[in-house]
Amino acid sequence: MLQEMGVTVWGPPPAAAPAAQAPMAPAPTRGATAHPTAPPSATPAAPPTAPAAPAATAAPRAPAPQPPAAAPATTGPAAPALALHAAQALYPTADPAQTPAGLGNGWLIVAESLTPTDPLGGDAGRLLDNMLRAMQLHRHPRVFLAALERPGPGMEASAHIPTTLSDTVATLQPAMVLVLGHVAARAALGRTEPLGRLRAGPHQLAGCPAVVTYDPAFLLRSQDNKAAAWADLCRALATVRASSPA
Numbered sequence: 488m489l490q491e492m493g494v495t496v497w498g499p500p501p502a503a504a505p506a507a508q509a510p511m512a513p514a515p516t517r518g519a520t521a522h523p524t525a526p527p528s529a530t531p532a533a534p535p536t537a538p539a540a541p542a543a544t545a546a547p548r549a550p551a552p553q554p555p556a557a558a559p560a561t562t563g564p565a566a567p568a569l570a571l572h573a574a575q576a577l578y579p580t581a582d583p584a585q586t587p588a589g590l591g592n593g594w595l596i597v598a599e600s601l602t603p604t605d606p607l608g609g610d611a612g613r614l615l616d617n618m619l620r621a622m623q624l625h626r627h628p629r630v631f632l633a634a635l636e637r638p639g640p641g642m643e644a645s646a647h648i649p650t651t652l653s654d655t656v657a658t659l660q661p662a663m664v665l666v667l668g669h670v671a672a673r674a675a676l677g678r679t680e681p682l683g684r685l686r687a688g689p690h691q692l693a694g695c696p697a698v699v700t701y702d703p704a705f706l707l708r709s710q711d712n713k714a715a716a717w718a719d720l721c722r723a724l725a726t727v728r729a730s731s732p733a
Contacts, residue, residue, distance in 0.1 A: 528555045568644035569674055572603045573602050574631040577619070581628040585614030589728040590622075591662025595695075597652065597675045598667040598702060603634040611703040615667075618703070618716070622724055631659060635671055648674045653693035664692045665720075668702025686719060697729075698723040 525647065602608060607616045612706070616625070624630050633655060638644050645651060654674050656664065666672050669682040676690055676697070690697040700719035701712050 499633055518608065520638070520671050531620045549720060568638055569599065569635045569646050569648065569652055569670070569675075570638045571645040572634045574605070574633045574659065575603075576628065577607065577624050577630045579628060581626050583725045584630055586627045587623045588732050589626065589724075590726040591731050592625050593627065593661040594624060594632065594657060594663050594727075595656060595659055595661040596630070596665045596667065597635065598632065599635040599670040599674070601632070601634055603704070604638055606632050606634060610707055614703040614706060618720060621717075622720055629659070631661070635674055647676050649692075656693035656695050661695060661732065664695050664697035665723055666690075666697055666699045668705060671702070672699045686715075696726050698726070 498576070557721075577596075596615075598606075600613055601615065604623075606612055619625055633652060635648075666675050669685070672678060672682065672685050675692060676685070678685060681725065682699070682701070684700075685699040690699065698719055700723075701716045706713055706716055
């Protein structure tokens with residue numbers, strides 16, 4: 488009111504109002520019974536946690552199943568029983584003077600699918616004859632065949648065929664042993680690998696080089712392999728020519 492009248496008021500500056508004050512409760516009227524203000528409701532305490540149940544005793548773990556023991560490696564089916572016939576000359580009437588150079592001292596052929604009494608007869612025999620003629624071996628008197636045959640009635644299987652063939656090689660002294668077919672390769676070399684692997688590798692029989700190729704009877708059933716058989720024959724020829732004197 489003094490400021491409105493223009494009277495200067497000297498005194499301390501007014502204190503700043505508190506930032507936030509809770510509203511004051513109205514004063515109780517005279518004669519009224521004062522009720523204490525109820526304290527704010529506190530958050531109810533959480534119920535006591537029930538003690539954890541003891542862990543169940545773990546059941547004993549069953550032993551892990553063990554893998555079955557590996558079966559012992561096998562070397563393939565047993566070789567069939569065979570009868571080995573004595574070596575016979577295929578072209579005994581060939582003139583030695585007309586034998587082309589580079590064919591060596593002779594050839595020994597081991598085969599299973601030929602008839603021992605007529606080795607160059609029948610379809611398989613005629614195909615073998617054509618193969619040998621293509622190499623000019625029909626002009627060589629020392630081309631021998633050691634025929635293998637499945638024993639029939641009244642026949643006995645030959646024992647120790649590799650040893651017998653080794654003795655034959657030592658006697659004939661051929662420049663090359665030509666083994667025809669998987670059965671003959673197993674009997675002559677004692678090897679059980681597939682025919683494709685036997686064809687690829689060099690072999691020896693009693694110190695004589697040996698080449699494995701397809702059997703004539705198989706070539707009659709699989710014409711597509713004739714080119715591969717001819718490649719084997721060319722390799723055999725090249726081996727003999729490399730070791731033959733000029």
